[in-house]
Amino acid sequence: MGESVGIVIAEYSIMHSQPNARPSATSSIHQRPVDDEWELECASLDVLTNTHRDNFDRVARTQPVLVDARGCWPRDANVLSLLSFDYGHLKLSDMGTLYGSLAHTERSLGLNPEVSARIRSRLEAWTLSDFLEAAKAGEAEFYLANLALKQFPRIANRYRSPDVGPRNVIPSERARAPELFVGSANTQYSNLHVDSIGGSVWCVCLEGEKEWVVFPPEDSKFLCAFRLGDLQLRHSLLDPWNKELCARFPLAQLHPYRVRLQAGQALFLPPNWWHITRNHGLTITINERLWSWSTLRYFIPWFFAELRARIPGIQQPYVLYSK
Numbered sequence: 001m002g003e004s005v006g007i008v009i010a011e012y013s014i015m016h017s018q019p020n021a022r023p024s025a026t027s028s029i030h031q032r033p034v035d036d037e038w039e040l041e042c043a044s045l046d047v048l049t050n051t052h053r054d055n056f057d058r059v060a061r062t063q064p065v066l067v068d069a070r071g072c073w074p075r076d077a078n079v080l081s082l083l084s085f086d087y088g089h090l091k092l093s094d095m096g097t098l099y100g101s102l103a104h105t106e107r108s109l110g111l112n113p114e115v116s117a118r119i120r121s122r123l124e125a126w127t128l129s130d131f132l133e134a135a136k137a138g139e140a141e142f143y144l145a146n147l148a149l150k151q152f153p154r155i156a157n158r159y160r161s162p163d164v165g166p167r168n169v170i171p172s173e174r175a176r177a178p179e180l181f182v183g184s185a186n187t188q189y190s191n192l193h194v195d196s197i198g199g200s201v202w203c204v205c206l207e208g209e210k211e212w213v214v215f216p217p218e219d220s221k222f223l224c225a226f227r228l229g230d231l232q233l234r235h236s237l238l239d240p241w242n243k244e245l246c247a248r249f250p251l252a253q254l255h256p257y258r259v260r261l262q263a264g265q266a267l268f269l270p271p272n273w274w275h276i277t278r279n280h281g282l283t284i285t286i287n288e289r290l291w292s293w294s295t296l297r298y299f300i301p302w303f304f305a306e307l308r309a310r311i312p313g314i315q316q317p318y319v320l321y322s323k
Protein backbone atom coordinates (compact mmCIF):
# COMPACT_ATOMS: atom_id res chain seq x y z
CA MET A 1 0.00 0.00 0.00
CA GLY A 2 1.45 3.38 -0.99
CA GLU A 3 2.08 6.14 1.50
CA SER A 4 -0.65 8.31 0.04
CA VAL A 5 -3.32 5.66 0.54
CA GLY A 6 -2.06 5.28 4.08
CA ILE A 7 -2.72 8.96 4.67
CA VAL A 8 -6.30 8.64 3.50
CA ILE A 9 -6.80 5.60 5.69
CA ALA A 10 -5.37 7.50 8.65
CA GLU A 11 -7.82 10.34 8.00
CA TYR A 12 -10.59 7.84 7.69
CA SER A 13 -9.68 6.21 11.01
CA ILE A 14 -9.70 9.57 12.75
CA MET A 15 -13.17 10.30 11.41
CA HIS A 16 -14.26 6.83 12.26
CA SER A 17 -13.37 7.30 15.89
CA GLN A 18 -15.05 10.72 16.01
CA PRO A 19 -18.51 10.20 14.60
CA ASN A 20 -19.26 13.93 14.46
CA ALA A 21 -16.04 15.01 12.80
CA ARG A 22 -16.41 16.39 9.31
CA PRO A 23 -13.83 15.85 6.63
CA SER A 24 -12.35 19.24 5.93
CA ALA A 25 -11.71 18.65 2.26
CA THR A 26 -15.17 17.71 1.19
CA SER A 27 -18.39 19.30 2.44
CA SER A 28 -20.47 20.62 -0.27
CA ILE A 29 -23.45 22.41 -1.77
CA HIS A 30 -21.24 25.44 -2.04
CA GLN A 31 -19.24 26.78 -4.89
CA ARG A 32 -16.02 24.91 -5.31
CA PRO A 33 -12.79 26.64 -6.22
CA VAL A 34 -12.54 26.89 -9.97
CA ASP A 35 -9.94 24.43 -11.12
CA ASP A 36 -10.49 23.50 -14.70
CA GLU A 37 -6.86 22.63 -15.23
CA TRP A 38 -7.15 19.03 -14.18
CA GLU A 39 -9.73 16.27 -13.84
CA LEU A 40 -9.64 12.56 -13.14
CA GLU A 41 -9.42 10.45 -16.26
CA CYS A 42 -12.64 8.51 -16.68
CA ALA A 43 -14.36 6.28 -19.19
CA SER A 44 -17.45 7.78 -20.75
CA LEU A 45 -20.93 6.34 -21.10
CA ASP A 46 -22.67 6.21 -24.44
CA VAL A 47 -26.26 7.33 -24.71
CA LEU A 48 -28.49 4.31 -25.04
CA THR A 49 -30.60 5.46 -27.95
CA ASN A 50 -32.68 2.33 -28.21
CA THR A 51 -34.42 2.58 -24.86
CA HIS A 52 -36.62 -0.44 -25.40
CA ARG A 53 -37.28 -1.90 -21.93
CA ASP A 54 -35.48 -5.22 -22.50
CA ASN A 55 -32.43 -3.46 -23.79
CA PHE A 56 -32.42 -1.03 -20.89
CA ASP A 57 -32.82 -3.72 -18.23
CA ARG A 58 -29.97 -5.76 -19.68
CA VAL A 59 -27.54 -2.84 -19.65
CA ALA A 60 -28.69 -1.34 -16.32
CA ARG A 61 -27.99 -4.59 -14.51
CA THR A 62 -24.26 -3.89 -14.60
CA GLN A 63 -23.78 -0.19 -15.29
CA PRO A 64 -25.38 3.26 -15.27
CA VAL A 65 -27.42 4.09 -18.33
CA LEU A 66 -27.79 7.40 -20.10
CA VAL A 67 -30.99 7.71 -22.12
CA ASP A 68 -32.87 10.21 -24.25
CA ALA A 69 -35.46 11.76 -21.91
CA ARG A 70 -37.16 14.30 -24.13
CA GLY A 71 -40.43 12.50 -23.39
CA CYS A 72 -40.18 13.47 -19.70
CA TRP A 73 -40.84 17.14 -20.31
CA PRO A 74 -43.01 18.95 -22.92
CA ARG A 75 -41.00 20.44 -25.73
CA ASP A 76 -42.81 23.79 -25.55
CA ALA A 77 -42.54 24.31 -21.79
CA ASN A 78 -39.62 26.32 -20.43
CA VAL A 79 -38.85 25.09 -16.95
CA LEU A 80 -36.91 28.18 -15.99
CA SER A 81 -39.75 30.53 -16.98
CA LEU A 82 -42.29 28.37 -15.16
CA LEU A 83 -40.16 28.37 -12.03
CA SER A 84 -39.65 32.12 -12.01
CA PHE A 85 -43.17 33.21 -13.10
CA ASP A 86 -45.14 30.83 -10.91
CA TYR A 87 -42.86 30.30 -7.94
CA GLY A 88 -40.35 33.15 -8.06
CA HIS A 89 -42.08 34.91 -5.17
CA LEU A 90 -41.49 31.97 -2.79
CA LYS A 91 -38.92 32.55 -0.12
CA LEU A 92 -36.11 30.01 -0.04
CA SER A 93 -36.55 29.78 3.70
CA ASP A 94 -40.15 28.57 3.22
CA MET A 95 -39.27 25.81 0.79
CA GLY A 96 -39.45 22.20 1.86
CA THR A 97 -36.83 19.62 1.07
CA LEU A 98 -37.68 15.97 1.28
CA TYR A 99 -35.28 15.40 4.12
CA GLY A 100 -36.17 18.02 6.70
CA SER A 101 -35.82 21.58 5.46
CA LEU A 102 -33.31 23.89 3.82
CA ALA A 103 -31.63 23.95 7.22
CA HIS A 104 -30.34 20.55 6.20
CA THR A 105 -28.73 22.17 3.20
CA GLU A 106 -27.33 24.85 5.43
CA ARG A 107 -25.66 22.33 7.71
CA SER A 108 -23.89 20.84 4.73
CA LEU A 109 -22.29 24.08 3.68
CA GLY A 110 -18.57 24.39 3.30
CA LEU A 111 -16.38 25.40 6.14
CA ASN A 112 -15.12 28.73 4.79
CA PRO A 113 -16.83 30.97 7.39
CA GLU A 114 -17.15 33.99 5.12
CA VAL A 115 -18.83 32.06 2.30
CA SER A 116 -20.92 30.14 4.80
CA ALA A 117 -22.21 33.32 6.45
CA ARG A 118 -23.02 34.91 3.08
CA ILE A 119 -24.92 31.87 1.89
CA ARG A 120 -26.79 31.58 5.18
CA SER A 121 -27.98 35.15 4.94
CA ARG A 122 -29.04 34.62 1.31
CA LEU A 123 -30.97 31.52 2.31
CA GLU A 124 -32.80 33.69 4.85
CA ALA A 125 -33.46 36.70 2.65
CA TRP A 126 -33.78 35.51 -0.93
CA THR A 127 -36.80 34.51 -2.96
CA LEU A 128 -36.51 31.89 -5.66
CA SER A 129 -36.38 34.72 -8.23
CA ASP A 130 -33.42 36.26 -6.45
CA PHE A 131 -31.68 32.91 -6.56
CA LEU A 132 -32.46 32.30 -10.25
CA GLU A 133 -31.30 35.77 -11.27
CA ALA A 134 -28.04 35.33 -9.37
CA ALA A 135 -27.62 31.83 -10.80
CA LYS A 136 -28.10 33.13 -14.35
CA ALA A 137 -25.33 35.62 -13.69
CA GLY A 138 -23.16 32.82 -12.26
CA GLU A 139 -23.19 34.39 -8.80
CA ALA A 140 -25.54 32.32 -6.69
CA GLU A 141 -22.80 30.27 -5.03
CA PHE A 142 -25.08 27.52 -3.74
CA TYR A 143 -27.26 24.67 -4.82
CA LEU A 144 -30.94 24.18 -3.99
CA ALA A 145 -31.09 20.45 -3.45
CA ASN A 146 -33.70 17.81 -2.62
CA LEU A 147 -36.66 20.22 -2.95
CA ALA A 148 -39.94 18.34 -2.81
CA LEU A 149 -41.30 18.55 -6.36
CA LYS A 150 -44.89 18.51 -5.17
CA GLN A 151 -44.59 22.11 -3.94
CA PHE A 152 -44.25 23.12 -7.61
CA PRO A 153 -47.43 21.56 -9.05
CA ARG A 154 -47.16 23.33 -12.38
CA ILE A 155 -43.84 21.61 -12.90
CA ALA A 156 -44.85 18.31 -11.32
CA ASN A 157 -47.93 18.13 -13.60
CA ARG A 158 -45.88 18.50 -16.74
CA TYR A 159 -43.19 16.04 -15.73
CA ARG A 160 -43.33 12.37 -16.75
CA SER A 161 -41.02 9.80 -15.17
CA PRO A 162 -38.79 7.89 -17.60
CA ASP A 163 -40.82 5.07 -19.11
CA VAL A 164 -38.08 2.46 -18.90
CA GLY A 165 -36.33 0.97 -15.91
CA PRO A 166 -37.57 -0.85 -12.85
CA ARG A 167 -40.94 -0.18 -11.24
CA ASN A 168 -40.88 1.31 -7.76
CA VAL A 169 -42.12 -1.13 -5.15
CA ILE A 170 -41.78 1.11 -2.09
CA PRO A 171 -45.06 2.76 -1.16
CA SER A 172 -43.52 5.45 1.08
CA GLU A 173 -43.77 8.87 -0.53
CA ARG A 174 -40.84 10.15 1.48
CA ALA A 175 -38.58 7.51 -0.02
CA ARG A 176 -39.59 7.82 -3.62
CA ALA A 177 -41.12 11.26 -4.24
CA PRO A 178 -39.39 13.22 -7.00
CA GLU A 179 -36.99 15.95 -5.91
CA LEU A 180 -36.12 19.14 -7.73
CA PHE A 181 -32.49 20.28 -7.85
CA VAL A 182 -31.65 23.80 -9.00
CA GLY A 183 -27.92 24.31 -9.26
CA SER A 184 -25.82 27.31 -10.03
CA ALA A 185 -22.52 27.32 -11.90
CA ASN A 186 -19.73 25.28 -10.43
CA THR A 187 -21.61 24.00 -7.38
CA GLN A 188 -21.66 20.40 -6.29
CA TYR A 189 -23.82 18.21 -4.11
CA SER A 190 -22.10 16.46 -1.23
CA ASN A 191 -18.86 14.55 -1.51
CA LEU A 192 -18.39 11.28 -3.35
CA HIS A 193 -21.00 8.95 -1.84
CA VAL A 194 -23.32 6.01 -2.23
CA ASP A 195 -27.02 6.64 -1.63
CA SER A 196 -28.39 4.96 1.45
CA ILE A 197 -30.84 2.09 1.69
CA GLY A 198 -29.83 0.39 -1.52
CA GLY A 199 -31.96 2.38 -3.94
CA SER A 200 -31.22 3.35 -7.49
CA VAL A 201 -31.74 6.87 -8.81
CA TRP A 202 -32.90 8.60 -11.98
CA CYS A 203 -31.61 12.07 -12.70
CA VAL A 204 -33.64 13.73 -15.44
CA CYS A 205 -32.03 16.90 -16.75
CA LEU A 206 -34.41 19.67 -17.82
CA GLU A 207 -31.98 22.57 -18.09
CA GLY A 208 -28.23 23.05 -18.28
CA GLU A 209 -25.53 20.44 -17.82
CA LYS A 210 -24.69 18.39 -14.75
CA GLU A 211 -21.49 16.42 -14.67
CA TRP A 212 -21.52 13.10 -12.83
CA VAL A 213 -18.46 11.03 -11.93
CA VAL A 214 -19.47 7.54 -10.84
CA PHE A 215 -17.66 4.40 -9.65
CA PRO A 216 -18.98 0.83 -9.50
CA PRO A 217 -19.72 -0.76 -6.10
CA GLU A 218 -16.71 -3.05 -6.58
CA ASP A 219 -14.44 -0.01 -6.22
CA SER A 220 -15.63 0.52 -2.62
CA LYS A 221 -12.65 -1.24 -1.11
CA PHE A 222 -10.27 1.27 -2.70
CA LEU A 223 -12.24 4.40 -1.83
CA CYS A 224 -11.49 4.41 1.93
CA ALA A 225 -15.14 4.83 2.75
CA PHE A 226 -16.06 6.62 5.95
CA ARG A 227 -19.21 7.23 7.89
CA LEU A 228 -20.96 10.60 8.02
CA GLY A 229 -24.17 10.91 9.98
CA ASP A 230 -25.58 7.43 9.52
CA LEU A 231 -24.46 3.84 9.87
CA GLN A 232 -23.36 3.16 6.38
CA LEU A 233 -19.77 3.67 5.29
CA ARG A 234 -20.82 5.55 2.21
CA HIS A 235 -18.67 8.67 1.85
CA SER A 236 -15.23 9.07 0.32
CA LEU A 237 -12.69 11.89 0.16
CA LEU A 238 -11.85 11.20 -3.45
CA ASP A 239 -12.62 14.36 -5.40
CA PRO A 240 -12.33 13.85 -9.16
CA TRP A 241 -11.55 17.55 -9.69
CA ASN A 242 -8.80 17.70 -7.09
CA LYS A 243 -5.47 16.35 -8.25
CA GLU A 244 -3.92 16.18 -4.79
CA LEU A 245 -6.77 14.24 -3.26
CA CYS A 246 -6.89 11.88 -6.21
CA ALA A 247 -3.18 11.20 -5.86
CA ARG A 248 -3.85 9.62 -2.47
CA PHE A 249 -5.99 6.86 -3.97
CA PRO A 250 -4.90 3.80 -5.96
CA LEU A 251 -6.30 5.16 -9.22
CA ALA A 252 -5.18 2.13 -11.22
CA GLN A 253 -7.62 0.00 -9.20
CA LEU A 254 -10.59 2.30 -9.81
CA HIS A 255 -13.12 2.30 -12.64
CA PRO A 256 -14.63 5.79 -12.89
CA TYR A 257 -17.07 6.92 -15.57
CA ARG A 258 -17.85 10.50 -16.43
CA VAL A 259 -21.26 11.58 -17.68
CA ARG A 260 -22.04 15.11 -18.84
CA LEU A 261 -25.78 14.98 -18.45
CA GLN A 262 -27.49 17.47 -20.75
CA ALA A 263 -31.03 18.85 -20.87
CA GLY A 264 -33.22 16.21 -22.54
CA GLN A 265 -31.20 13.28 -21.16
CA ALA A 266 -31.61 11.13 -18.06
CA LEU A 267 -29.09 9.11 -16.13
CA PHE A 268 -30.06 5.90 -14.36
CA LEU A 269 -27.67 4.95 -11.56
CA PRO A 270 -27.99 1.38 -10.23
CA PRO A 271 -27.83 0.73 -6.46
CA ASN A 272 -24.58 1.26 -4.59
CA TRP A 273 -22.77 3.11 -7.34
CA TRP A 274 -20.56 5.87 -5.95
CA HIS A 275 -21.30 9.32 -7.34
CA ILE A 276 -20.44 12.99 -7.14
CA THR A 277 -21.87 15.81 -9.23
CA ARG A 278 -20.98 19.28 -10.40
CA ASN A 279 -23.22 21.84 -12.13
CA HIS A 280 -22.01 23.60 -15.24
CA GLY A 281 -24.06 26.78 -15.33
CA LEU A 282 -27.65 26.97 -14.16
CA THR A 283 -28.87 23.38 -14.06
CA ILE A 284 -32.31 21.97 -13.25
CA THR A 285 -32.90 18.27 -12.72
CA ILE A 286 -35.58 16.06 -11.24
CA ASN A 287 -34.20 13.11 -9.28
CA GLU A 288 -36.29 10.07 -8.44
CA ARG A 289 -35.30 7.19 -6.19
CA LEU A 290 -36.33 3.67 -6.94
CA TRP A 291 -36.51 0.37 -5.12
CA SER A 292 -37.42 -2.64 -7.20
CA TRP A 293 -37.61 -6.33 -6.27
CA SER A 294 -34.16 -6.81 -7.72
CA THR A 295 -32.72 -4.21 -5.31
CA LEU A 296 -33.92 -6.20 -2.28
CA ARG A 297 -30.50 -7.76 -1.93
CA TYR A 298 -29.14 -4.27 -1.25
CA PHE A 299 -32.00 -3.26 0.99
CA ILE A 300 -31.93 -6.34 3.26
CA PRO A 301 -28.36 -5.88 4.60
CA TRP A 302 -29.16 -2.23 5.25
CA PHE A 303 -32.33 -3.18 7.13
CA PHE A 304 -30.61 -5.74 9.39
CA ALA A 305 -27.69 -3.42 10.12
CA GLU A 306 -30.16 -0.74 11.22
CA LEU A 307 -32.05 -3.23 13.35
CA ARG A 308 -28.89 -4.49 15.03
CA ALA A 309 -27.78 -0.96 15.77
CA ARG A 310 -30.91 -0.45 17.79
CA ILE A 311 -30.28 -3.36 20.16
CA PRO A 312 -28.86 -1.89 23.40
CA GLY A 313 -25.35 -3.04 24.26
CA ILE A 314 -24.42 -4.01 20.73
CA GLN A 315 -21.76 -1.92 19.11
CA GLN A 316 -22.93 -0.03 16.07
CA PRO A 317 -21.96 -1.97 12.99
CA TYR A 318 -20.18 -0.09 10.26
CA VAL A 319 -21.54 -1.32 7.02
CA LEU A 320 -19.74 -1.20 3.72
CA TYR A 321 -22.05 -2.18 0.90
CA SER A 322 -19.58 -3.08 -1.71
CA LYS A 323 -21.49 -5.53 -3.87
Ligand SMILES: O=C(O)CCC(=O)C(=O)O
Pocket residue numbers: 181188189190195201203275277278285287
Ligand atom coordinates in the same frame (compact mmCIF):
# COMPACT_ATOMS: atom_id res chain seq x y z
O1 LIG B 1 -28.27 15.68 -8.70
C1 LIG B 1 -27.26 15.74 -8.01
O2 LIG B 1 -26.53 16.74 -7.95
C2 LIG B 1 -26.83 14.52 -7.26
C3 LIG B 1 -27.62 14.29 -6.07
C4 LIG B 1 -27.42 12.95 -5.48
O3 LIG B 1 -26.37 12.58 -5.04
C5 LIG B 1 -28.58 12.10 -5.44
O4 LIG B 1 -29.65 12.52 -5.89
O5 LIG B 1 -28.45 10.99 -4.94
Ligand SMILES: [Fe+2]
Pocket residue numbers: 193194195275
Ligand atom coordinates in the same frame (compact mmCIF):
# COMPACT_ATOMS: atom_id res chain seq x y z
FE1 LIG C 1 -26.64 10.62 -4.08
